[in-house]
Amino acid sequence: MSAADGPGALTLLHTSPVHVPVFDGLRDRHHPGAALRHLVVPGLLERARAEGPAAVTGEIEALLSAAEGGDGPVLCTCSTIGAVAEALGPALGRPVLRVDRPMAAAAVRTGPRIAVLATVESTLAPTLALIREEGAALDRERAGYAAALCPRPHVVPGAWERFEAGDDAGCLALVAAAAEAVTDADVIVLAQVSMAGALERAVTAIPLLASPAVGLAAAVGALRRA
Numbered sequence: 001m002s003a004a005d006g007p008g009a010l011t012l013l014h015t016s017p018v019h020v021p022v023f024d025g026l027r028d029r030h031h032p033g034a035a036l037r038h039l040v041v042p043g044l045l046e047r048a049r050a051e052g053p054a055a056v057t058g059e060i061e062a063l064l065s066a067a068e069g070g071d072g073p074v075l076c077t078c079s080t081i082g083a084v085a086e087a088l089g090p091a092l093g094r095p096v097l098r099v100d101r102p103m104a105a106a107a108v109r110t111g112p113r114i115a116v117l118a119t120v121e122s123t124l125a126p127t128l129a130l131i132r133e134e135g136a137a138l139d140r141e142r143a144g145y146a147a148a149l150c151p152r153p154h155v156v157p158g159a160w161e162r163f164e165a166g167d168d169a170g171c172l173a174l175v176a177a178a179a180e181a182v183t184d185a186d187v188i189v190l191a192q193v194s195m196a197g198a199l200e201r202a203v204t205a206i207p208l209l210a211s212p213a214v215g216l217a218a219a220v221g222a223l224r225r226a
Helices: 019-030 042-051 053-066 082-087 101-110 121-139 159-164 168-180 193-200 212-225
Strands: 009-014 035-040 074-076 096-098 113-118 150-155 187-190
Touching: 009 019, 009 053, 009 212, 019 035, 019 193, 019 212, 042 053, 042 121, 053 082, 074 082, 074 212, 082 096, 082 121, 096 212, 101 113, 101 121, 101 187, 101 212, 113 121, 113 168, 121 150, 159 168, 168 187, 168 193, 187 193, 193 212
Parallel strands: 009 035, 009 074, 074 096, 113 150, 113 187
Antiparallel strands: none
């Protein structure tokens, strides 16, 4: 864990060290001066994939209870465990945000036919549940929207294996190709932080959404309101 000096820092909970420079870069470009603390725990994703996200609830609670900046906001950057982490906020007495919620909210407002791309199966159920939750919220403004909502999940074959092998370019090329192959959607969602680089590679007329930039913006906003 690397800690930014001074009070008022945002804690980011990651399941891969590769996400640290992504969020530091976004901070430097869009939120200069915002202090970030990174907590990297790869084992959380491994256990969540093997046993289900609920299996890591206690470990996440213990980690965040012991982390520096114990009353400041937390941003969970892993889609698989995001719902579990978010639900711990009241017990921890601090805001816990999931990086993909702002993306999901933007997706449902774009249109009901949502293609959800992921590189691991474990990401799909939490992401689909989040999209339906945001669709239900929008239904209060647009009656009947939830009934029309149609998220369609797709796992990109071979992409996770490339990512695990350190072949980020190969992973993103597969993700970009999968996005370009989608033809019958109002919007395409890239379910994981690690897929965000495909935004710059995919050529498609369909809106393509990723979570890091909008998720960090929401969390920095929570930090400044704290």
